[in-house]
Amino acid sequence: MSAxxxxxxxxxxxxQALRPTVMDVVDESHLHAxxxxxxxxxxxxxxxIVSRQFEGLLPLARHRAVYEALGEMMQTDIHALxxxxxxxxxxxxx
Amino acid sequence: MDVMERIKQTIEGNxxxxxxxxxxxxxxxxxxxxxxxxxxxxGVEFAHVDVLADPDVRQNLPRFSNWPTFPQVFINxxxxxxxxxxxxxxxxxxxxxxxxxAANA
Numbered sequence: 564m565s566a567x568x569x570x571x572x573x574x575x576x577x578x579q580a581l582r583p584t585v586m587d588v589v590d591e592s593h594l595h596a597x598x599x600x601x602x603x604x605x606x607x608x609x610x611x612i613v614s615r616q617f618e619g620l621l622p623l624a625r626h627r628a629v630y631e632a633l634g635e636m637m638q639t640d641i642h643a644l645x646x647x648x649x650x651x652x653x654x655x656x657x
Numbered sequence: 658m659d660v661m662e663r664i665k666q667t668i669e670g671n672x673x674x675x676x677x678x679x680x681x682x683x684x685x686x687x688x689x690x691x692x693x694x695x696x697x698x699x700g701v702e703f704a705h706v707d708v709l710a711d712p713d714v715r716q717n718l719p720r721f722s723n724w725p726t727f728p729q730v731f732i733n734x735x736x737x738x739x740x741x742x743x744x745x746x747x748x749x750x751x752x753x754x755x756x757x758x759a760a761n762a
Contacts, residue, residue, distance in 0.1 A: 622742045630725050637725040643688060644726065646741055 566590055569606060569640050573633060577612060580632035584651055585613035595643070605642035617650045660713040664721050668731045672759040673703035676718055677728040680707050688740035692728040695747040701760035732759045 570588050577586060592606040610629065617625045625648035630637055637644070658666075667674060673696065679685030681693040696703050708715035708727055719725045722736050730737045732755055737743060746752035 622745065623736065623738050626738065626742065627723065645688075 566592070566606065569636075570608075572640070573608070573610075573636060576634065576636065577610075577629065577632050581612065581614045581616050581628065583612045583614040585611065585654070587611040591645075603642060605640055607643040608641060609645045609647075611647045611649075613649050613651055613654055615651060617648050618652075622648070660717045661721060664714060664718055667704070667706060669734050671704040671731075672762065673701060673730075673732050673756055674706065675703060675728055675730045676706045676708055676714065678707070678709050681705055685709055686727070688726075689728040692730060692740045692743045695743050695752060696730065696756065698747070699753045699756040701756045703756075732756060733762075 570590060573588055574586060577583060577588075587610070589609040589611075590606060591609055595607045612629065616628065620628070626646050629644075629646055629648060633641065633644075675681075675689075675693055675696060677684065677686070677689035677693055679689055681697060684690035684693060693705065706714060708718065715727070718727075718729065722729055724736060724739065726739055728740055728743075730739075730743050737746070737752075737755070743752060746755070
C-alpha cells in the first residue's frame with residue numbers, strides 16, 4: 564500500500580464523519596525516518612481541519628472526534644498525528 | 658495488580674502525571690519531549706510514567722483514557738490532552754494556571 568493511498572483513506576474517513584470545509588493532511592513521515600516509532604511502518608501526519616461540527620467542542624473533544632473518524636487506522640496506519648481542528652469562524656481574521 | 662487498576666491508581670494518586678515515551682530527562686519522542694518541557698516550565702512537580710518501559714500500560718492506557726496516542730497528560734485525575742493541546746494551553750497560559758492550581762491545592 565502506497566503512502567498516498569493511506570492519505571486518501573484518511574481523507575475519505577474524515578470527510579465522511581466530519582464534513583470539513585477545509586482539510587489538509589501532510590505526510591511528515593520523512594522527518595521521523597529511522598527513529599523508534601517509525602520502525603512499525605506507520606506514518607507521521609499533520610492534519611489541519613475546519614468543520615462546523617467542532618462548534619461548541621473543547622479541543623479534547625475535537626481531537627477525539629478526529630480519532631474516532633479515523634478508527635482503526637490509528638492502530639494500523641498512523642503512528643503520530645498532529646491535529647489543528649478549527650470551526651469556520653475561528654479561521655476568520657480578527 | 659490488574660493493569661487498569663494500576664493506571665487508575667497512578668492517575669488518581671498524582672495531581673499531575675504525564676505518560677510519555679522516555680523520561681523528562683531522556684525523552685524518546687519529540688512529542689513527549691515538548692509536552693514534558695511545557696509541564697516543567699510551569700514550575701510544578703509532576704509524575705511521569707515511561708510507557709516504553711511499561712508495555713502493559715502502553716497497551717492499555719489508550720483504552721482507559723479513550724485517547725490513542727502518547728504523550729497523555731492528566732491533571733487532577735482528568736485527561737488534559739496530548740502534545741498539541743498541552744502546547745496550545747501552555748501558549749495561552751491556561752496550562753500554567755491549571756497546573757499551579759493543582760499543585761497548590
